[in-house]
Amino acid sequence: MKQVIIVNESLKLPKGKLAAQVAHAAVQGFINASTGAKSRWLKAGMPKVVLRAESENELFELESRASSDGLPVALIRDAGHTVVKPGTVTCLAIGPAEDEAIDNITGTMKLVR
Amino acid sequence: MKQVIIVNESLKLPKGKLAAQVAHAAVQGFINASTGAKSRWLKAGMPKVVLRAESENELFELESRASSDGLPVALIRDAGHTVVKPGTVTCLAIGPAEDEAIDNITGTMKLVR
Numbered sequence: 001m002k003q004v005i006i007v008n009e010s011l012k013l014p015k016g017k018l019a020a021q022v023a024h025a026a027v028q029g030f031i032n033a034s035t036g037a038k039s040r041w042l043k044a045g046m047p048k049v050v051l052r053a054e055s056e057n058e059l060f061e062l063e064s065r066a067s068s069d070g071l072p073v074a075l076i077r078d079a080g081h082t083v084v085k086p087g088t089v090t091c092l093a094i095g096p097a098e099d100e101a102i103d104n105i106t107g108t109m110k111l112v113r
Numbered sequence: 114m115k116q117v118i119i120v121n122e123s124l125k126l127p128k129g130k131l132a133a134q135v136a137h138a139a140v141q142g143f144i145n146a147s148t149g150a151k152s153r154w155l156k157a158g159m160p161k162v163v164l165r166a167e168s169e170n171e172l173f174e175l176e177s178r179a180s181s182d183g184l185p186v187a188l189i190r191d192a193g194h195t196v197v198k199p200g201t202v203t204c205l206a207i208g209p210a211e212d213e214a215i216d217n218i219t220g221t222m223k224l225v226r
Contacts (some may be wrong), residue, residue, distance in 0.1 A: 005136065015128040016163040016225030022132035023118065023139035023161055029142050031155075042144075045192070048136055050129040079158070112129030 001040045001046040003029055003095035004106050008059055009052045011090060018085050021076055021090040022050060028074035029093030038073065041096030051109040059092045065105050066094045114153045115160040116142055117219050118209035121172055122165045124203060132195050134189055134203040135163060141187035142206030150185065154209030162223040172205045178218050179207045 005022045007013075026048060030038060041047075055058050059075065064094065066073045074093040080086030095102050118138045120131060139161060143151060154160075166172050172188065179186045187206040193199030208215050 005132070007132070016165075016226050018128055019118070019120070019132040019163050019225065020161045023136040023163075024159060026136035026140050027143050027159060030143070046137060046140060048133045048216055050132050050136075052129075078187050089170035112132065 001037070001044045001096055002049060002099050003041065003093060003097075004049045004102055005029075005053055005091055005093045006051045006053045006059060006062060006109065007091040007112055008056055008089060009112070010055050011084055013083060013090065021078065025074050025076045025091045025093035028076065029072055029095060032072040032074055033096050034072070037096050042107065043088060050112045051106055052112045053109070056089045059089055062094065062105060063092050069101060069105065071089065071095060071097045071101055071105075114150070114157045114209050114214060115162060115212050116154065116206060116210075116216055117162045117164055118142075118204055118206045119164045119166045119172060119175060119219065119222065120204045120225055121169055121202060121224045122225070123168050124197055124201065126196060126203065134191065138187050138189045138204045138206035139187065143186055144209060145185040145187055146184070146209050150209050163225045164219055165225045166222070169202045172202055175207065175218060176205055182214060182218065184214055184218075186206060
């Protein structure tokens with residue numbers, strides 16, 4: 001079990017802002033998961049991986065594929081009070097779900113360093 | 114209602130690692146909150162603030178004060194597979210809880226930029 005959070009690196013968010021957006025996606029993805037998936041993920045120690053996308057469109061495509069596969073998703077739009085324009089898509093959580101189901105979608109993507 | 118996540122800036126974590134640790138704290142803090150606090154925070158749009166601490170000891174002190182005040186807390190220790198030593202305290206979530214109750218503890222602290 002794991003959860004991946006993919007961030008829109010084209011926004012070049014400052015690290016505190018990025019962390020808050022990733023946390024937002026993680027909590028919403030958790031809420032959107034089934035009771036069974038929640039429980040298995042918690043038992044596994046809540047593994048999380050933060051990956052990079054190059055654009056908002058890449059996040060939309062990933063969301064569409066993950067939803068088609070029946071995985072819980074959470075696409076995060078920023079309220080835009082501070083750093084970015086209102087409604088800007090900052091990141092996407094996929095899972096918690098089985099590793100293999102997630103790797104089918106994000107397996108070739110790079111980590112955020 | 115809000116949740117604050119305070120990070121141990123002395124570790125100088127790379128931004129992807131930092132984001133994952135903050136997300137970990139946010140989810141665990143959410144799980145630790147009461148049903149009423151969860152619900153009020155979700156209705157408010159899950160406000161989150163990421164603040165900086167200069168040391169592990171500062172996180173321990175904040176955890177102690179927040180616990181004494183009856184607030185949900187989540188102190189995160191890294192498994193240490195990659196960037197830091199196993200058991201290193203990376204961050205602390207306080208809340209979701211009432212703004213005022215959290216500001217009593219972290220009101221003078223600085224944002225992570």
